Each structure stands twice: as structure tokens, then as C-alpha cells.
Amino acid sequence: TQLLEQSPQFLSIQEGENLTVYCNSSSVFSSLQWYRQEPGEGPVLLVTVVTGGEVKKLKRLTFQFGDARKDSSLHITAAQPGDTGLYLCAGYSGAGSYQLTFGKGTKLSVIP
Amino acid sequence: DSGVTQTPKHLITATGQRVTLRCSPRSGDLSVYWYQQSLDQGLQFLIQYYNGEERAKGNILERFSAQQFPDLHSELNLSSLELGDSALYFCASNHGTAYNEQFFGPGTRLTVL
Numbered sequence: 001t002q003l004l005e006q007s008p009q010f011l012s013i014q015e016g017e018n019l020t021v022y023c024n025s026s027s028v029f030s031s032l033q034w035y036r037q038e039p040g041e042g043p044v045l046l047v048t049v050v051t052g053g054e055v056k057k058l059k060r061l062t063f064q065f066g067d068a069r070k071d072s073s074l075h076i077t078a079a080q081p082g083d084t085g086l087y088l089c090a091g092y093s094g095a096g097s098y099q100l101t102f103g104k105g106t107k108l109s110v111i112p
Numbered sequence: 113d114s115g116v117t118q119t120p121k122h123l124i125t126a127t128g129q130r131v132t133l134r135c136s137p138r139s140g141d142l143s144v145y146w147y148q149q150s151l152d153q154g155l156q157f158l159i160q161y162y163n164g165e166e167r168a169k170g171n172i173l174e175r176f177s178a179q180q181f182p183d184l185h186s187e188l189n190l191s192s193l194e195l196g197d198s199a200l201y202f203c204a205s206n207h208g209t210a211y212n213e214q215f216f217g218p219g220t221r222l223t224v225l
Binding site: 033040041042043044045048088090098099100101102103104105 | 116145147153154155156157160162167168204213214217219
């Protein structure tokens with residue numbers, strides 16, 4: 001079973017601070033996705049990274065896929081209360097894979 | 113709004129009972145996925161259907177079953193319910209191509225008393 005470990009599990013920061021959350025595995029993933037989930041709603045895709053070493057930016061969010069495609073990070077600059085939510089990483093493994101494996105998530109609270 | 117609908121929103125039932133959760137995928141999507149989300153286990157993949165056929169199976173208990181109908185809506189049947197089955201159940205859909213983004217519904221919160 002391929003596992004994705006996310007850290008930290010919980011993070012509470014002040015508005016304007018920067019933060020980084022991590023997603024690690026001992027297995028190689030063909031692609032990795034980051035989702036954000038708000039209370040009472042389903043996860044919503046933020047980004048997909050496919051190539052080892054890839055960096056993608058989405059406004060104040062920067063996503064990086066490790067060179068070996070076993071880990072990823074999400075960095076948020078100048079966090080805002082609207083960034084509050086559960087951040088989930090999820091990976092597809094193997095050629096032609098249809099099954100997503102999710103980490104347990106990082107619960108982020110940004111305090112105004 | 114992802115375009116995926118799930119009913120009911122909330123469900124409260126007793127141990128030993130059977131329930132059916134319903135999912136309508138986004139227009140044009142052929143594949144439906146079911147997930148269970150609990151506090152200790154996170155989001156767990158249960159099963160995937162593509163155009164009416166089962167395509168992949170995850171950690172789905174034998175007490176649980178699912179099907180996808182010709183109109184592409186899907187149902188997840190949970191029987192002989194136990195307290196530990198209390199969780200959020202999500203349905204997601206996409207075109208079914210490998211590595212695709214999955215679009216999640218709002219979920220059904222199941223409480224077993």
C-alpha cells in the first residue's frame with residue numbers, strides 16, 4: 001500500500017505569515033495533486049504536478065514536486081484568512097493509474 | 113459548485129440498518145469514484161465505476177456495494193451498519209482518463225447510532 005504522509009497535521013498562523021506544508025512518501029508517484037477542502041464541502045483541486053523537480057505557482061501558492069517524485073511541498077506567502085482549510089495531497093501511481101491515494105491532510109487556520 | 117450532486121446531505125440511522133447514498137456525476141463524465149472520509153483514516157478510496165462497469169476497487173468492505181446505472185448516476189449501498197461506519201462519504205467524477213482531476217460532490221454525512 002502506498003502511503004502519503006502530510007506534515008504538520010495542524011497549523012495555526014497569523015494573517016500575513018508564510019508557511020510550508022509537506023507531503024512525503026517512500027513510493028514514487030506518477031503525478032501528485034493538491035486539493036483544498038473547506039468544512040462541509042468536497043475537496044477542490046488546486047494543482048497537478050507531473051515532472052520531478054517541477055515548480056508551479058498559483059498566485060500566493062507555490063507547489064514543488066521532488067526530483068524523485070516521492071515528495072511535494074506547498075508554500076503559501078502572506079497567508080490570508082481565506083486560505084483556511086484542509087490541504088490534501090493525493091497521488092496517482094503506476095502507468096495508466098486511475099486510483100488516487102490521499103494523505104490525511106494539513107488543517108490550516110489563518111487568524112486575522 | 114463542482115457539478116456533482118449527492119443525496120442525502122445528512123443521514124442518521126441505527127446499527128444493523130441498510131442505507132443507500134446517491135450520486136449524479138458532472139454532465140459528460142463517465143467515471144464515478146466513491147470515497148469514505150473519517151477523522152482517523154482520512155480520505156479512503158472505495159470503488160470506481162466507468163460507464164457502468166467496475167474499474168477499480170479500494171478498501172471497500174464486503175458489507176458495502178455500489179453500482180452505476182445506464183444514466184451514469186451511481187449508488188453506494190451500506191448494509192449491516194456499524195458505529196465505525198459513521199463518516200463522510202464523497203462521490204467524485206471525471207472523464208475517466210488516467211491522472212485526471214476528480215470533481216468532488218458535497219458529500220453525505222452518515223451517522224450510525
